[in-house]
Amino acid sequence: MSAEIRQSTLTLENQSRLTLTGVERVDSFSERLIALTVNGRKLKIEGTKLKVLAFSEGSGNFSASGSIESIRYLATGGKVGRLFQ
Numbered sequence: 001m002s003a004e005i006r007q008s009t010l011t012l013e014n015q016s017r018l019t020l021t022g023v024e025r026v027d028s029f030s031e032r033l034i035a036l037t038v039n040g041r042k043l044k045i046e047g048t049k050l051k052v053l054a055f056s057e058g059s060g061n062f063s064a065s066g067s068i069e070s071i072r073y074l075a076t077g078g079k080v081g082r083l084f085q
Helices: none
Strands: 010-013 017-020 023-029 033-038 041-056 061-074 080-084
Touching (some): 010 061, 023 061, 033 061
Antiparallel strands (some): 010 017, 017 061, 023 033
């Protein structure tokens, strides 16, 4: 039996508001770092004055605000894959 992979869409507006679909869970959050699991992969959002605005575990919809400086997916084997910085 194969695991279902949901589609994930990331939208970043003016480096201050982020929306993301396909989020399985919020692993941790602070004003400097938000750690998520998206379709089985770890995602780190770094910045300042970060706030989780909404998260629905059922739909996988997530939103956050603040000054977003980087978004990184952790690659398999512990390496970091940089989305942008």
